[in-house]
Amino acid sequence: xxxxxxxxxxLAGTALQWRLLALTGIIPCLIQLVGLVFIxxxxxxxxxxxxxxxxxxxxxxxxxxxxxxxxxxxxxxxxYLQTLKHQSKSSMLDLFQRKYMHSIIIGVGLMMFQQFGGIxxxxxxASQTFTSAGFxxxxxxxxxFACIQIPITAVVAFLVDICGRKPLFLVxxxxxxxxxxxxxxxxxxxxxxxxxxxxxxxVLCGLLIFEGxxxxxxxxxxxxxxxEEYVQLLLLLWPKLCQKQREEPWKKYKLPSIxxxx
Numbered sequence: 001x002x003x004x005x006x007x008x009x010x011l012a013g014t015a016l017q018w019r020l021l022a023l024t025g026i027i028p029c030l031i032q033l034v035g036l037v038f039i040x041x042x043x044x045x046x047x048x049x050x051x052x053x054x055x056x057x058x059x060x061x062x063x064x065x066x067x068x069x070x071x072x073x074x075x076x077x078x079x080y081l082q083t084l085k086h087q088s089k090s091s092m093l094d095l096f097q098r099k100y101m102h103s104i105i106i107g108v109g110l111m112m113f114q115q116f117g118g119i120x121x122x123x124x125x126a127s128q129t130f131t132s133a134g135f136x137x138x139x140x141x142x143x144x145f146a147c148i149q150i151p152i153t154a155v156v157a158f159l160v161d162i163c164g165r166k167p168l169f170l171v172x173x174x175x176x177x178x179x180x181x182x183x184x185x186x187x188x189x190x191x192x193x194x195x196x197x198x199x200x201x202x203v204l205c206g207l208l209i210f211e212g213x214x215x216x217x218x219x220x221x222x223x224x225x226x227x228e229e230y231v232q233l234l235l236l237l238w239p240k241l242c243q244k245q246r247e248e249p250w251k252k253y254k255l256p257s258i259x260x261x262x
Contacts (some may be wrong), residue, residue: 003215006123010146014139041147098193104248110222118174119214122207133186134205141204145211152215165225168217175213182206 005028013021021088037042040062056074063069121130126145127138135141153171160168190199 003149007146007149010142014142017154019072043073044077044081047074073133100125107133107222107226110225114218114222116212117218118180119211119219122210126207129183130200130209132202133205134190134200141207144204144208147213148208148212152212153220156216156220160224165221170217172213172219172221176210178206178216179206179210179213182209212255 009021012024016024022235040058041054043055043062046052046058047057056070059070059073063073094236123145126141130138130141156168156181186206189202195202225232
């Protein structure tokens with residue numbers, strides 16, 4: 001949905017002035033505001049603060065009149081909340097223990113380099129870049145940008161579990177480098193009056209390669225890895241939880257029920 005929204009904004013920006021484009025952003029905000037009125041409160045939060053009647057009413061709105069589904073979901077939430085009450089309190093500093101550092105460094109590093117990859121700068125200044133390359137207008141490049149994002153992101157959604165995470169990262173990193181290299185060489189040739197007629201096309205191809213390659217791996221896969229790293233951290237805490245269960249009478253609560261509730 002983020003990619004679709006960004007692509008629609010790119011396309012709308014080719015036809016609307018920036019002031020009118022900014023005003024059109026009010027429309028989805030109003031739709032969301034009206035929709036929030038009809039969304040029930042979080043059942044997990046209602047159970048946590050002790051609003052039992054509202055808790056079951058919210059579950060009934062979400063699951064309909066199926067009493068079995070409501071009872072099953074209510075039991076899972078109550079089990080999870082009971083588990084949280086008996087767990088020892090933890091802080092952010094617990095994440096920086098030596099045994100967790102490998103996972104933390106990988107997750108935070110990928111997110112940091114994703115932002116340093118330059119995708120925001122390429123998108124924000126795409127119109128000026130295409131104009132500087134020799135196009136009479138930057139609209140053709142913007143339209144190409146918008147059209148390439150959605151299909152590539154859709155394909156990656158299927159490939160991420162088929163090809164694995166690391167191959168997609170390697171392809172993405174290689175492609176973003178090649179895209180930047182082609183665009184840089186194109187501007188260098190234009191500056192030295194070499195292949196003037198081909199420079200705009202090379203810049204367009206280079207930036208499209210960069211955009212497509214970023215979407216293949218660096219755009220979405222770090223978020224997938226972050227969620228997986230958090231699960232790994234929870235599994236690393238499992239031995240400590242087992243020890244706690246042996247010491248406390250609530251040992252009936254097992255890790256699978258905790259994972260399902262989360």
